[in-house]
Amino acid sequence: MCLGRCRKSLNTGSLNVRSIRSDFQKRELASDAAKYKLDILGVQSHHLAGSDVIQIRPDDNKGRYDFFYTGPANNTRHGVGILVESSFKAEFKEISERVITARINIEKHSEQQPWDRDRFYDEVQEALNEAKNRDILILAGDMNAKTGDSHHDYPQCVGRYGKGKTNNNGTQLVECALRNNLVLTNTMFKHKMSHRTTWECPQRRDQHNDQKSGEIRRNPYRNQIDYILVKNSHMKLVTNARAYSGTRTYPDHRLVKTTLTLQWYKLNSNAKKTKQIDVSKLQAQQNRQTYQREVSRCIQSLNIQDLEPQEKWTKLTTVFQNVALEVVGYIVESVMSEYGKP
Known part of the structure; x- marks a missing residue:
């Protein structure tokens, strides 16, 4: 990815929007991206048919985003997309209805059918294989994967700050991360639980009973199933990763945001030698x-x-x-x- 020298950071996100068919909903999505200062946003479940690239402006008309999406041609279920700030001039490619890439070194995907999990991860691997070693690789999406206790077995790719117990989707995600030397960024930073969980059950709280006591739960069911992954060697660039619940699109998923600090080094043969502590x-x-x-x-x-x-x-x-x-x-x-x- 070619970035201007004035750029100091790269903000990436992932959000399951549960439909953005209307123009108003698309503008709301762009406004959310502008509000959280996102350069790149992976989008799942947009419910748009076919494939296309459209331009979207936020409500205040400040800034402009290119939205590349793909979905089933014969219906408007599911679908994935990538919203990218127009200044990046991204090159998009469709791998399948569930996996697409943008040539700014980001791979975006979403899993919708657990029974087809193997085929899905084969498609993800195909997308990852296209990345070059010098690329800043970002893998983002709604994975339907719980990796809460995987840190004990796989500390090299899963952090301490997950939630719950690992399910089958989580095991497959962790195995994919291990094969490709990736790290789940939003499990690596210590935040309160509401900033770790990425999905909340849409039912009302008074419809939830605690499994142990049988009493009405104080909080709704929440899980951490959306992730943003980067290469292990690029974790030194990641300064923070967490979930946000203030989006205007009102999905049951929360926005996941990862910030990478981009440092440009200037070669200067006449630079003074830095003093070192003994x-x-x-x-x-x-x-x-x-x-x-x-x-x-x-x-x-x-x-x-x-x-x-x-x-x-x-x-x-x-x-x-x-x-x-x-x-x-x-x-x-x-x-x-x-x-x-x-």
């Missing part, structure tokens, strides 16, 4: 104990419980660096004589 001095027991004591004291004084993961990481790394600088200082370079010896 971590070798921490091997001395006295320095190490002093460092540990000061870090503990500083962390206890921080109030980071309600911060986003990226903000927590920034504050903690600042503490580590400042304390290390106070305890051991920078590496002192040896003064070289005219004969090249210190």
